[in-house]
Amino acid sequence: MAAAVAAMAAATAAVPAAAVGALPRPMNPTTTISRSDTSVLHTIEQLSAPGKPGRPNEDGCGAAGAYAWIIDGATGLADAPLLDAPSDAAWLTAAIHLAFTEHADAPTPDALLARANRAVAARFAAERIRAPEHRYEIPAAAFLLVRDNGDHIEIAELGDCATIVADATGCARYGGTEEGRAREQTNAASIMHGSFERTPAVLANLRASRNQANAPGGFPIFAPGTWDGKGARIHRHPLAPTADALLMTDGYFAAVVDYALFDPPGLMAAAQDGLAGPLAQIRATETADADNTRFPRFKQSDDATALLVRFDGVQA
Template identity: 35%
Template sequence: MKKSGEAMRLLGSVTQGSGAVNEDGFGVVGATEISSAWIFDGVTGINARNYLPAATDAQWLVTRAHKHLLELAGQDIALPDLLSRLVEAVVTDWKAASAGLDLPPNYDPPAACLILAKRYGDGWKALRLGDSCLLARDSDRSHRIFVASPNNAFDNWLSREARKRRDAGVLDIKALLAEFRPQLQAGRAKRNQPDGYSILECSEASLAMPEYIDLGHPAEILLCTDGYYRAVDHYEMCDDASLLDASAASVGKVLEKLRAIEATDHDCQRFLRFKPADDATAVMLALQTEEQDQ
């Protein structure tokens, strides 16, 4: 019989693209007992075309990084070492895949947000690169909800500007991306810079400013991309606590309700955002109780 509070089980997982290509991803280590879990949110490229051997350059990075995590996340290594090995692996992948490619001078390299939660002897710890979301709640539901959520300052500005264009009749997302490419490019130049933000990319710069989080011994952990977290910060379907409740019941139903809202507001007028929908992914974990283990 295992002690209550040690092991987590997978309550549910879901990933769904907003278009033809899903640039998100997720994975877990373990079957009845989860020892590690992660999610990816690939950053949509702003290049004129894709260059790497995948549906998109971002999807290529997510696929490669996921493959490496399947090998790394189950090992007994500290998170900084795990990240270092992951970055080394994707740098090697990039060198092989990009050899011989005629990349433009202003090429926007592939990048992805990553959150990984891993169980250690002294509790759960998490690694975070980018603006995906992590929510964790202790056994005493009133005691603590830990939230690492998106920093939406730039996205909110972009959404307001996009609304002005939509009001003027510009509804094509590709046209909006083309217009705002200089601002997007300037923002992406701040990747892994002191005045910018962390992100996973095929560069040792990914090691510059990762976020490490000590979660202790939570009863529930929700990892989700910002497309799923729109349920809270865009559509006001719920708050953080009720998102945990709803996700514990069914991450699929949360996403279904979220997509229904997006379908009724395709022009982004009721709920301000840059694009009608985003790729959405969630992984929900909960405590493996003694009763379940008997």
């Protein structure tokens, strides 16, 4: 598993190989992932970039069966690693990716999530090098997945990933709420004080928040051994003859909710011209705010990942 995690962290994106635990192979543009009686799911383009050179990329994306997905591993807060991997978050992202791949025959997103959660929890228990002493040490990840259901697109999301679906009728956006990001910005502004240093006070703040993950009265998130596989928000989007879906981690969707570089239709249009263009604007905005005053945040740049897929109707 450690080799697969390291390779996945270095790759820009991936789709699954057939063997369980095998290293995913790079995804080619316009790869056909699934075909039903009414529609075909293609991948168009994918991009994934670490927030800081030399650090593991803890995002991931992929597709298999009727599903495509995006995963955002949360930055680790433990003093010492739980797993033999580039980072605990990178390990979790790769483990979720492989579990989604292995169980892509699941009939519904809820079924896929339940199976993947059991598989990742078992792998975590088997592969960890020590037991966690605190809840904040357990790796956690946000995700969003889409499923081609023939006459509609099923979307399941947990955390702060987002998707934009565009067809002839317009654009619809799911996930990635401004309210959550506004709370995070307010929190960062109150404690970061124009710096990106992880001081003891900043670390204590982040750990207190992470301790709410899957705790009574807290928030649900994919975290092995503590998540029950439930609580994902489910959306259904009517499937037009042709529709594009742009799946994004929050580092890429920051172009909308953090930096107001685009509205959702504008970001989709820019992404359809190439995923690198919006990312370049995101990084330029972050570089210009090197003193962390205009856009308060906990790190200068986050990992950013986007996956563009197309649902094509089958002609009768």
